[in-house]
Structures are given as structure tokens and as C-alpha cells.
Amino acid sequence: MTESDSYPPVGAGPGAPPPDFRGTVEMDEKAAEYYQLPQWKLMWRRFRKHKVALWMLHVVILLYVICLNCEFLAPYDPSAIHKDWINLPPQVLRFGFVEGSSLPRLYVYPFKMQQDPVTLERVYSVDRSRRIPIRWLVRGRKWTALGLFESNLHLFGVAGSYGTGSAAAPPGVPASAPATQAAASRPTSAPTTTSATATTPASGRAYSAPLARLARTERSDYPTCFLLGTDSLGQDLFSRIFYGGRISLLIGLTGVLLTFFLGIGLGGISGYYGGRIDMLIQRVAEVIQTVPKIPMWLALAAAIPKNWTSLQVYFAMTLILASMGWSGLCRTVRGKLLALREEDYARAALLAGASESRIIFVHLIPNFLSHITASLTLSVPGMILAETSLSFLGLGLRPPIVSWGVLLQQANRVDIVINQPWLLLPAVMVVIAVLAFNFAGEGLRDAADPYST
Amino acid sequence: MLARYIIKRTLIAIPTLLIISFAVFMIIELPPGSFLDAKIEQMQREGQVDWAEIESLRERYHFERHVLIRYAYWISDYVQGDWGRSFETDTEVLQILRERLPVTMLISIFTILLTWSIAIPFGVLAAVKRNTVWDYLLTFVGLAAMATPSFVIALVFQVTMQKLWPNFDPTGLISPQYSGQPWTWAKLGDLLKHIWVPIFILGVAGTAGMIRILRANVIDELRKQYVLAARARGLHPALVVMRYPVRVAINPLVSGVGLILPGIISGSVIISIVLGLPTVGPKLIQALFSKDTYLASSIVFFQCILAIVGIMISDILLAMVDPRIKFGRQ
Numbered sequence: 001m002t003e004s005d006s007y008p009p010v011g012a013g014p015g016a017p018p019p020d021f022r023g024t025v026e027m028d029e030k031a032a033e034y035y036q037l038p039q040w041k042l043m044w045r046r047f048r049k050h051k052v053a054l055w056m057l058h059v060v061i062l063l064y065v066i067c068l069n070c071e072f073l074a075p076y077d078p079s080a081i082h083k084d085w086i087n088l089p090p091q092v093l094r095f096g097f098v099e100g101s102s103l104p105r106l107y108v109y110p111f112k113m114q115q116d117p118v119t120l121e122r123v124y125s126v127d128r129s130r131r132i133p134i135r136w137l138v139r140g141r142k143w144t145a146l147g148l149f150e151s152n153l154h155l156f157g158v159a160g161s162y163g164t165g166s167a168a169a170p171p172g173v174p175a176s177a178p179a180t181q182a183a184a185s186r187p188t189s190a191p192t193t194t195s196a197t198a199t200t201p202a203s204g205r206a207y208s209a210p211l212a213r214l215a216r217t218e219r220s221d222y223p224t225c226f227l228l229g230t231d232s233l234g235q236d237l238f239s240r241i242f243y244g245g246r247i248s249l250l251i252g253l254t255g256v257l258l259t260f261f262l263g264i265g266l267g268g269i270s271g272y273y274g275g276r277i278d279m280l281i282q283r284v285a286e287v288i289q290t291v292p293k294i295p296m297w298l299a300l301a302a303a304i305p306k307n308w309t310s311l312q313v314y315f316a317m318t319l320i321l322a323s324m325g326w327s328g329l330c331r332t333v334r335g336k337l338l339a340l341r342e343e344d345y346a347r348a349a350l351l352a353g354a355s356e357s358r359i360i361f362v363h364l365i366p367n368f369l370s371h372i373t374a375s376l377t378l379s380v381p382g383m384i385l386a387e388t389s390l391s392f393l394g395l396g397l398r399p400p401i402v403s404w405g406v407l408l409q410q411a412n413r414v415d416i417v418i419n420q421p422w423l424l425l426p427a428v429m430v431v432i433a434v435l436a437f438n439f440a441g442e443g444l445r446d447a448a449d450p451y452s453t
Numbered sequence: 454m455l456a457r458y459i460i461k462r463t464l465i466a467i468p469t470l471l472i473i474s475f476a477v478f479m480i481i482e483l484p485p486g487s488f489l490d491a492k493i494e495q496m497q498r499e500g501q502v503d504w505a506e507i508e509s510l511r512e513r514y515h516f517e518r519h520v521l522i523r524y525a526y527w528i529s530d531y532v533q534g535d536w537g538r539s540f541e542t543d544t545e546v547l548q549i550l551r552e553r554l555p556v557t558m559l560i561s562i563f564t565i566l567l568t569w570s571i572a573i574p575f576g577v578l579a580a581v582k583r584n585t586v587w588d589y590l591l592t593f594v595g596l597a598a599m600a601t602p603s604f605v606i607a608l609v610f611q612v613t614m615q616k617l618w619p620n621f622d623p624t625g626l627i628s629p630q631y632s633g634q635p636w637t638w639a640k641l642g643d644l645l646k647h648i649w650v651p652i653f654i655l656g657v658a659g660t661a662g663m664i665r666i667l668r669a670n671v672i673d674e675l676r677k678q679y680v681l682a683a684r685a686r687g688l689h690p691a692l693v694v695m696r697y698p699v700r701v702a703i704n705p706l707v708s709g710v711g712l713i714l715p716g717i718i719s720g721s722v723i724i725s726i727v728l729g730l731p732t733v734g735p736k737l738i739q740a741l742f743s744k745d746t747y748l749a750s751s752i753v754f755f756q757c758i759l760a761i762v763g764i765m766i767s768d769i770l771l772a773m774v775d776p777r778i779k780f781g782r783q
Contacts, residue, residue, distance in 0.1 A: 295715075299480045302742065414624075424605065
């Protein structure tokens with residue numbers, strides 16, 4: 001960009017230099033097309049060049065897809081208690097031949113539990129004499145997504161394991177029947193009877209009642225697939241990581257959206273109108289910016305009443321995270337608007353009779369929307385980490401709501417981490433999510449900057 | 454000029470601080486139920502309620518008064534140097550801070566020094582060797598360290614230590630046999646044996662972010678014409694980098710010292726809790742949990758004061774290191 005070009009500097013991306021048409025009147029079709037592309041398409045073109053960022057964007061999308069479909073993907077109910085399988089180590093997924101099947105398939109080994117008669121300590125050992133095949137698309141515990149969509153299909157499970165209570169099975173229909181149907185397409189002769197139906201015949205409706213939860217716990221001789229082990233209540237960590245991811249990832253997203261609306265709204269008003277209202281908003285923003293974030297987060301999180309429902313706590317957390325974050329965005333938006341409102345096209349829009357809100361939100365804000373998108377993408381990881389840390393301290397989300405931070409709260413002592421290292425696995429998901437967001441966000445930021453080289 | 458500037462900034466800061474103090478007090482008072490209710494409940498559970506004690510507590514801390522009046526009591530005492538007492542232990546807040554501040558500050562300051570001494574060379578390295586294996590490695594390690602919650606780093610570190618060196622207890626700052634003892638060389642040695650653990654863990658977390666900032670700053674500077682000119686003059690490549698771009702690039706770090714100020718006194722809350730350190734942070738959490746209003750609001754407000762003072766120091770330092778910035782101009 002140092003040499004003087006005579007064509008207008010319209011964000012020439014690396015590797016796609018606009019053809020030099022100095023001295024020519026007509027440009028070829030490709031160049032013409034390039035110059036007519038809207039800003040976001042140019043941005044996307046630049047972004048695609050950034051291979052790592054592109055991959056990481058895919059990771060982000062994949063994480064959201066997984067976590068939004070966790071009812072289907074998770075084999076167990078996140079709150080189902082398996083009291084016979086407390087603190088079970090992960091059942092490692094293996095690939096090989098299972099009896100009754102002519103093709104190799106995925107399977108897990110069951111665990112044998114021995115309890116020390118004196119200390120009552122549980123000792124688990126891998127039982128290599130049996131192999132539990134993983135079945136695809138099993139019918140099991142019924143779930144509803146968003147209160148609209150109902151099914152009892154799970155991506156995978158093992159015979160009997162899905163029956164986290166006959167709460168799942170429709171009344172009158174034995175839970176084994178759909179499972180047989182689902183498994184009918186596969187060559188298998190494994191027994192489809194479930195211990196679940198045998199042990200819990202009466203827990204038909206009261207799904208979330210504590211009694212039903214107790215009733216849904218099962219005897220220890222049924223096949224299980226706790227791929228990532230269980231916690232101190234015998235809850236399946238694999239399923240809980242999926243459900244927790246939904247909360248953790250969405251809290252980042254909703255927090256950022258709230259920040260976005262607060263920042264753009266207040267910044268827009270402040271920058272466009274100026275005067276007294278600008279003064280007021282800017283003072284408030286300054287106060288929020290000077291206040292150290294962490295103690296304020298702690299104080300606000302501690303102020304959430306203990307008797308609030310999970311949903312209320314969730315929204316309170318979002319609000320807390322956003323309330324400390326909007327001031328920076330507000331100041332950026334204001335600064336940009338102050339400069340842009342003097343531009344000719346803003347005048348022209350005003351003379352053409354456009355309303356003030358139209359000028360702000362339709363003509364001016366889109367100018368730097370790409371920058372805002374990038375900076376917001378970069379602020380999602382901060383929110384995820386903040387939620388994780390606050391929940392870890394016991395100040396954020398609380399059980400029974402499941403988030404990565406709540407899950408990590410179980411691993412808060414060294415002796416626990418030494419004895420049950422798998423309880424730290426949610427942290428791996430946090431790292432992946434935050435890394436993916438950071439890489440994708442940096443790619444977006446570079447792509448949004450028309451002067452980047 | 455400088456004196457006038459400081460006076461002006463201080464005067465502007467006073468109303469801001471008043472607003473902040475009010476907000477802090479209100480937020481901490483926000484949850485329903487007071488410390489007294491919890492105390493009565495606890496006494497009931499233990500058997501009998503000592504109503505005389507409750508009454509004296511109520512009297513002393515004005516529990517029956519309106520929250521605004523309690524705020525007025527608190528803030529007027531605060532500015533006179535009486536920061537109230539902790540309900541729970543009935544010790545002065547200042548006394549608690551006096552016990553915990555030195556250790557907290559010691560850890561924080563050493564952490565900053567460690568962070569800088571690692572981040573500056575590596576940040577410059579990543580910038581100079583841009584888009585090489587070095588850069589990618591540092592970028593990846595840096596981003597991964599930033600992405601890991603600090604308490605996870607602390608936990609993993611502790612577990613590794615236990616595996617490698619089972620006799621060493623990485624938690625706490627002083628071995629049990631020295632606690633409560635007067636300071637001796639042996640006790641100091643014991644402190645040094647423990648203190649590097651939090652410094653190391655905090656340093657790892659902080660270094661990562663700083664390497665990223667420094668790398669970006671140095672890269673920005675390397676693009677400038679004067680670097681080209683210096684190279685053209687035949688200056689040694691290392692000298693070209695060290696003499697000019699690095700000096701400019703670390704400017705924001707030096708002037709950013711003020712922004713670290715509020716963090717110095719709290720230390721990292723989470724790491725302190727995981728490692729069981731006697732710093733201010735865990736005390737704050739405890740106070741927030743038990744609604745120990747004076748203790749919690751005094752600590753939080755103290756940090757807010759330090760934040761404002763820190764920003765002021767930053768602005769002054771910035772004007773000192775960068776002659777383009779003048780005092781007193783908006």
C-alpha cells in the first residue's frame with residue numbers, strides 16, 4: 001500500500017490484487033465484479049484466505065450444533081443418578097468384534113465394582129470378559145427440545161442403558177420394543193430386555209420430582225456406556241458436558257448480544273445526538289470502565305438471590321457479564337459516529353428526509369459493523385471464561401443447572417483431581433471453545449480491516 | 454503543570470468515587486437477609502441465641518437503620534480512615550488488610566516482573582520471526598494458555614507437582630510449623646520455597662496475553678519507514694530492533710502499570726483459593742458469601758480507588774514517555 005496507486009483503495013485482499021486498469025477505460029468483467037461486491041462479501045473473501053481461522057470457525061459452528069442438539073446426542077439424562085456407578089472411570093471406546101456381530105463395531109468394556117467391606121471404598125476394575133456393543137439411534141428417555149419438539153431417539157447408547165427410567169417409555173409400551181425396532185436393522189442378538197423397565201415400573205410421569213430421580217437410578221448389572229466416566233453422584237459426564245456446553249456457549253453468545261445492543265444503542269444515541277445526553281452516557285460508561293471488573297463481577301454475582309430459579313440466575317449472569325462489557329463498545333461506536341455524521345452521505349440522507357434513527361442504524365452503523373462483529377467474536381471467550389470462573393467459585397450458575405463451570409466446581413480439590421482426573425475434562429472443552437473463538441475472531445478482525453496486508 | 458494536572462484530575466475523581474462507593478455498597482447490600490439474620494439462624498442451630506450479643510451487634514452496626522443511613526455512616530467513617538469492622542471476626546477491616554496486603558502485593562509484584570521478563574523477549578522474538586515456526590509455536594502456546602482457565606492451570610500444576618515431588622506441598626505460603634512464629638531466616642526460606650508456585654502459575658497466565666500484545670506492537674513498528682532507514686544505514690539487525698521498535702512497543706506496557714494497580718492488592722482470587730493463599734482475594738469472597746458488608750465493600754471500594762489512581766498514574770506516565778502527549782489538553 002506504500003506505492004501510489006491510481007485506482008481507489010477498495011480493500012484489496014492479499015492474494016487477490018485488483019487488476020491494474022490504469023490508462024484503460026473498460027475493465028474486464030472480473031474486476032468490475034470485484035469492485036461491485038458489498039463490504040461483507042469482500043470481508044468473507046479475505047477471511048477465507050485465513051485457513052486456520054476458517055477451520056476454527058467451523059469448530060465454533062460444530063460446537064454450537066453439538067450443544068444445541070445435546071438431547072439427541074447425549075446418551076443419558078444429565079441429572080439421572082446412577083448410584084451404583086459413582087466416580088466411575090471413563091469407559092474407553094474401542095473398535096473390534098463383538099459376539100453376535102459379523103462386522104467390527106464400537107464397543108466398551110463394563111466395569112466390575114468391588115466395595116471394600118471396611119472402608120466402603122469402591123474399587124472399579126475393567127471386566128474384559130464381556131463387550132458391550134454401542135448401538136446407533138436407540139430409543140430411550142424421552143426429551144423435548146425448546147418445548148416444541150419431542151422424541152425419544154438418541155444417537156447412540158447401549159442396550160438397556162438408555163432406559164434412565166421408564167419415564168421415557170410411553171405408558172403401556174415396554175421400553176424394549178422400540179429398541180428392538182431400532183436395532184432390527186443391525187445384525188445383533190444381544191438381549192434387548194432392560195433392567196430399567198424391571199426396576200422402575202411406577203415412575204411414569206413425575207419426571208423432575210426427586211422421587212422420580214431416585215426411582216430412575218438402576219441396578220448395577222445393566223450395561224452402561226459412561227464414555228467419560230461419572231461424577232460423585234453417578235451422573236454421566238459425557239452427557240453433562242454436552243448439556244453444560246449449551247449453557248456455557250449460549251451464555252457467551254447472549255451476553256455478547258446484550259453487550260452489542262447496549263453498546264450500539266447507547267453509543268449510537270450518544271454519538272449522534274451529542275449534548276447533555278451524550279455527557280450523561282459517557283460519564284456512566286467512564287465509571288463502568290474505571291471500576292475493576294473482577295471484584296464487581298464477584299459482588300454482583302454474590303448479589304443473586306439464593307432462591308432464584310435456574311433460568312433467573314442464568315439471565316442475571318448474562319446481565320452481569322454484559323453490564324460490565326458494554327462501555328468499551330459504546331465509546332467506540334460514539335467515536336466513529338462523531339466522525340461519520342459529518343460525512344456528505346449522512347447529510348444527503350438527512351436532506352432526503354430520512355429519520356434520525358434510520359440515519360444512525362441504516363446509514364452510519366453498517367460502516368463499522370464488520371469491526372464490531374470481529375471485536376464481539378473476540379469477546380465471547382472472555383464471557384465463557386468469566387462464567388466458568390464465577391461458577392467454579394460457586395458465585396455463578398448453580399446446580400441443577402449444568403454448565404462447564406458448574407461441572408468444574410466438582411474438581412476443585414487436588415485430591416479429587418488426582419483420584420478422578422476425568423472430572424477436569426470439561427476444561428478441555430472450555431479450552432477448545434475459547435481457542436476456536438479466538439482464532440476465528442482474529443481472522444474476522446484481520447478480514448474486516450481493509451488496510452491489513 | 455504536572456501539579457495542577459494532578460489536582461484537577463483528583464477533583465474530577467471525587468464525584469466519580471462517590472458514585473462508585475454508593476453503587477458498591479448498594480450491590481453488596483442487595484441480596485435479601487442481613488448478616489444478623491444469618492447469625493441468629495446459626496445460633497439457633499447451635500442451640501441457644503445470645504440475644505444480648507445480637508442486640509449489641511445491632512446497636513454497633515446500625516442494622517436496624519435504613520440502608521442509606523448505613524451507607525452514610527460507612528462512607529463518612531471510610532474517608533476518615535475508619536473502614537469499619539468485619540462482622541464475622543469483629544476485627545478491623547484495616548487490620549485484616551494489614552495482615553494480608555504485604556503477601557498479596559509481594560506475589561503480585563513478582564508476578565508482574567516475571568511476566569515482563571518472559572513476555573518482552575518472547576514477544577519481540579515472535580514479531581521478528583513472524584510467520585515462522587517460532588512465531589506459530591509462541592502464538593499457539595500463548596493462545597492455549599490464555600484459553601485455559603487459571604484455576605485449571607493451578608490444579609494441573611499441583612497434580613504434576615504431587616506426582617514429581619510428593620514431599621512438597623504446593624499449597625499455602627508458609628509451612629504449618631512456621632505459622633504464627635516470628636520472622637526468622639528459616640521462615641523466610643520457607644516462604645521463598647512456597648511463593649514461587651503462585652508466581653509461576655499467575656505468570657504463565659499473564660505472559661501469554663502480553664506476548665500477543667507485544668508481538669502486535671513490534672510488528673506495527675517494524676513496518677515503519679525509520680526501520681527501513683536504519684537498516685539501509687547498515688545498522689546491525691538486532692540493534693535496529695532493540696534500539697527503536699522495542700522501545701516504542703513497550704511504551705504501552707510501562708504506562709499500563711497503573712491499570713494493574715487494583716489487581717495487585719486483590720491478587721488472583723481464584724488461584725489464591727485453589728492454592729489456599731492468605732491473600733486479600735479469598736477474604737473478599739468469604740465476605741461476599743457471608744454478607745459481611747463493611748469488609749466486602751471496603752475491599753471492593755479500595756480497589757476502585759486504586760483503579761482510578763492507577764489510571765491517573767498511567768496517563769501521567771504516558772505523557773512522560775511520549776512527548777507527543779501534553780498535559781491538560783482534551
